[in-house]
Amino acid sequence: MASKSPSVEIEVDDRVVRVSNPDRVYFPQSGATKRDLVDYYLAVGPGIVNALFERPCMLHRFPKGLDGDKVHQKRLPQGAPGWVETVRLHFPRWNRTADELCVTELGSVIWAVQMSTVEFHPWNSRRADPETPDEWRIDLDPGPASDYAQVRRVAGVVHEVLDELGAVGYPKTSGGKGLHVYVRIEPDHEHPAVRRAALAFAREIERRLPDDVTTTWWRKDRDPHHLFVDYNQNARDHTIAAAYSVRGLPDARVSAPVRWDEIDDADPRDFTIFTMPERFSALGDLHADIDDHVFDIAPLLEWADRDEADAAETPDEPEDDAG
Numbered sequence: 258m259a260s261k262s263p264s265v266e267i268e269v270d271d272r273v274v275r276v277s278n279p280d281r282v283y284f285p286q287s288g289a290t291k292r293d294l295v296d297y298y299l300a301v302g303p304g305i306v307n308a309l310f311e312r313p314c315m316l317h318r319f320p321k322g323l324d325g326d327k328v329h330q331k332r333l334p335q336g337a338p339g340w341v342e343t344v345r346l347h348f349p350r351w352n353r354t355a356d357e358l359c360v361t362e363l364g365s366v367i368w369a370v371q372m373s374t375v376e377f378h379p380w381n382s383r384r385a386d387p388e389t390p391d392e393w394r395i396d397l398d399p400g401p402a403s404d405y406a407q408v409r410r411v412a413g414v415v416h417e418v419l420d421e422l423g424a425v426g427y428p429k430t431s432g433g434k435g436l437h438v439y440v441r442i443e444p445d446h447e448h449p450a451v452r453r454a455a456l457a458f459a460r461e462i463e464r465r466l467p468d469d470v471t472t473t474w475w476r477k478d479r480d481p482h483h484l485f486v487d488y489n490q491n492a493r494d495h496t497i498a499a500a501y502s503v504r505g506l507p508d509a510r511v512s513a514p515v516r517w518d519e520i521d522d523a524d525p526r527d528f529t530i531f532t533m534p535e536r537f538s539a540l541g542d543l544h545a546d547i548d549d550h551v552f553d554i555a556p557l558l559e560w561a562d563r564d565e566a567d568a569a570e571t572p573d574e575p576e577d578d579a580g
Contacts, residue, residue, distance in 0.1 A: 272364035300534035432504035454557035
C-alpha cells in the first residue's frame, strides 16, 4: 500500500490548516519549498490580509511548482473548509457565475497556498458591491526597451501629480519590472468611470513626460522605449498581483510596498520571500493606513471631460472572461 503523502499541520490564529507535500520545491533556482511559501505568507500575514480583505480574488496556482503548468483560477478550488469565504460574481459576456475566494482571515491565504497558490490577484472592489471599485490602480508598465531608471522617473511625476490633486498614493513594486501605485477612492462610481478617470490621469503623465510615457492601448503601436501607464487595470475583472503577493518568478520575488523615498534606490529584485519577512518585521505594513486616505475622483472625471471635448477617444471596455 502506498504511503500517505507527508504533511504538516499549521496553526493560523484559531484555524489548523493541513499542508501536504511541504518539501515540494516550488522555486528551483533557490530550492524554496511549499513550506517556505507558507512561512513567508505567515510572516507578512497582516499585510497580505489587508491587501486582499473582502475582495474577489483570482488565484495563480502552480500544482507542480514553477517548473510545472500555471493555472489561472477564478473559481474556488474544491475541498475548501467551510470557513473559507467566497463571493459570487457574474460575467455578462458568458452569462456565467464564479464563486471566487474572498479573504477575511489569514487562514484562507494559507489554505490557498496549500492548494498550490503562489500569486493572489484581487479585484479593485469589495464583496459588498463588486461593481463599485474603492481602489484606483496606477500601473507603470515599462516597454521592452525601457529600464528601471525610466520607471523611477515616471514614478516621481506620478507622485507630483497626486500631490497636486491631494491624493495619497501607496507605491509597491510589481514584482516584475514595473511599479504600481494604489489610491483609495470613494466606492461611488462603477468600473467604466474609474477606468475613464485613470485614463485621464495617465494622459496627464504622458503630457508631462512625452519622451517616456505612452497611453497607446495596442502594444503593436507603442514605441518600445516608452512606459505604458496601464489604465486598463481599472477595468472590470482586470487584476494585478496584490501587495505582498509572491510572483511566479525563479527568484521568488514579491510585489513589495515601498516608501516614496525608497523608489530611487530600490530594485525589484531586492524583495523576495527571503528578505521580506525581516523587512515586514521592522517596518510593518506600509499600506496599513490606506483606508484612512480616501480620494474623490471628480477632478479626474473633469479632466476626462476636457480631453474628450478635445477629441481624445476612450477605447472600449475590454470584455470580461468567465475563466
